[in-house]
Amino acid sequence: MERKFFLKRSITALGVAFVAPLVNSCKKDNEGTTGSGSCAEAPAETEGPYPTKNPSAYVRSDIRDDRAGALMAASITIGNLNNNCAALAGVIVDIWHCDADGNYSEYGGSGTQSVNYQSVHFLRGRQVTDANGQVAFTTIFPGWYTGRATHIHVHIYTASGTSLKVTQIAFPDDLCLQVNSTGAAYGYTKGISGYIKNASDNIFSDDAAGTQMAAITGSLSGGYQLSISLNVKG
């Protein structure tokens, strides 16, 4: 796809060079050289075989890739503690979580394992908050792994990349137990034996106020809607 794009651009550039006299004779007023007198606009040129910058693979709202699971729409609102928790626009929000089996997209345990480049960063995403301080992701209901309650990692930082907060989103115990005990058809085959509830989780057990707890509605078949507000010193 990309190569076709470049070929198309190259052909277009060549075409302009070769047929310019003909084109000039029949161009519309708003085409070609602009400006007045001897003041001409610089021509657009390709920079080479790879002329454009590519965004990080994390910059996307649908972070599922090839992962199976119950659909989940996650809406995260960022507020500014330095401004009465008013919406904080323009900050970057990274999220990442495990799949239905409890695995993260990572290299193997030794750190030296290679991965297929086509689906290497599943369930990781990055968005910038809108005027309402919100970001939205399409993902799946996370699974769980030994030692932790179900959670989503969140990293919030300024537009220039300075970290504002690294935190996690908690899920209601009952809902997680339900998904993992009845959701085999959706990929949740692990069951609930050994599942750790939030009160015993070493991250969430001190969150008595519930500030890390998400509000979640929906169902396995219809999908879930997660919403949470997280406040940072913006």
Added chain:
Amino acid sequence: MGSFIQEKPVVRFCYRKIIEVQAAGHWEQAVWEDTYAEFRIQFQVFLAGQQVTSFSALRRSTPAAERLHFLVSGAAINYVRRLEGIIPDIRDNAGQLFLSFHDFRLEIIESDIQQQSKHKIALLFYSIPMRWVGHVGEYMLISCADNIAGEVPAHLFSIPPTLNIHTIQS
């Protein structure tokens, strides 16, 4: 020809492409700049109040920082995709790129959140299995053919310094 081919070992090559401050080429420069920006972002996940600025210092104090190799790869993967599954730089004797890959890995050799000039990474491209047919003079003769009778495609090439045989199977 089919049985002759099948008697030869199968190898997978690993090309370790190093990208650093003097990176030549637009693609390499873009990878270098964007992986550095991602490094500075992801580095903060592991800092936890520490005053270190270099990758080597962080990995000594924080073993989990080894995850940065993977996390920074997110900035490179869309550039890797533009290679369309063909390992860069490695050409056969006719000057053609010819080695296909599916697997890749990014390795941070060194970096520093305060000195971009120290940012140095390696992209490792792992080729698909290739049949090592033999040698012609100083050149290695390989083929992607597996179980094909008659004529099969082949490539003649010399092994550059950062191309290794990663695995071999009789």
